[in-house]
Amino acid sequence: MLDGVALPVGAMKVLLNVIKRSHAKTMMGLQDELELASRVILNFANRELGTRSQIPLRSGCELFRRYITRCSLDFPDFTECMKEILNRGEAFASMSLTARNKIAEHGSQFVRDGQTIMTHGYSRVVAKLLVRAAAVERRNFNIVVLEGRPDGGGAKAASLFSEAGIPTTVVLDSAAAHVMERCDLCIVGAEGVLENGGIVNKVGTYALGITAKALGKPFYVAAESYKFARLYPLNQKDLGGTKGLGGGGGKSKAGGLGGFYDTTTEKGEPRRIELGEGVKVEDHPVDFTPAEYISLLFTDLGILTPNAVSDELIRLYQ
Known part of the structure; x- marks a missing residue:
């Protein structure tokens, strides 16, 4: 479902309910409750949904907790502070819900008539962007989507694009380099946007980024700011997850x-x-794509270069 609620946003709503039902008498007590709730959410997601959910969920929970508890110094009275925390929590959750719409507005401007666009697997935010480019911006373009094994996410995305009236072709993951020469650009989503400007995404994204750079094709990433994570992997081994x-x-x-x-x-x-x-037999769910292969990031904070990510993380966590 294109407009389905993202896992991190759902987690924020759970944390908001924890605040509403909290009996804490101090900020430290509230923070302990939120930290415990975050661990429960992460453990449940890891058990039921697998490791791919960990980075966006963890960063979303951390950003939410950081954002709402900043006001503790401005409101010495805990009762008044709790009111402000609830207001901030509601605002942050609402802002996160509209993130995809903002990203679609920014990114759809980069889609032009007559282009062939390659994407990988199924990303709701990429789908939102491309459907907007076709339906709202009235752009006529073609999509090539990699099949996205092992879960077949590309086939799911292709069905959605076809329903939106966009000419779509599904190709083998291993055919990415073969097909890239007839594509004009690549747009992918991200499980996490990292402090070094790189991204973690569905396995195969790294190879796609290398291929795009080798053939001189722009490689764009569409990702919500609640996926910005304070992680700094240096190589694929740092991700684990085999x-x-x-x-x-x-x-x-x-x-x-x-x-x-x-x-x-x-x-x-x-x-x-x-x-x-x-x-x-190994099945790596995600891989790490270094910043050097990324042209621009379309986010709800605006259009960013990979170098700007660390500055945005500092601002978000200040």
Whole structure:
């Protein structure tokens, strides 16, 4: 659903309800309650939704807590402070709900008639941007979307774009470089925007960024500011998150060894390949794309260069 509530925004609403029902008598007591609630949210998301939800959820919770508790120095009386905290909490949650609309307004201006745009997997904010460019800005363009294995997010996005009347083609993830030469630009979403200006996103984004730079194509990122995270990975190992291959890509046996791999024949017929017991299977849900491969970021704070992200994080956490 294009207008579905993002996980971090849902978490903010939960934290807002914690504040409304709090019996804390001091700011420290309230902060302890919010920190506990944040841990419960993160643990639940990790158990039910997997590791991809961790970065945006963690940064959203931290920004929310930071934003609402800034007023403690301005309101020495705790009762008055609680009123202001609730006001700020409501304002921050409402602002976050409208983030996608602002991003779509900024980013749709970069879409031109006759372009072919490549995207990767399924991102609600990218979908919002491209649908706006077609429906509101009246741009005529084509979309090439990578299939987004193992969960097939690209196929989901393609269905949405097709319903919006945008000519769309789904291609294999491994065909990104082959198809890139006929594309004019790339737009992807992000699970997290990092302090060094890079992003964490669905695996395959890094390869797409490298390919776009090699062929001189602009590489844009659309992401909400509540996904700005105080993280500074230096390489892919810093992300962790490796697991046994699952989802649309197959299923591994215990320990990530052996199992099977689902694919298709040259005629497009389903085929299952049995893997030997000694075959190790990995499924990396996300990867890290360094800032050097990113042209611009479309955010609800405005259009930013990767170098500006650290300044915005300082401002958000001050």
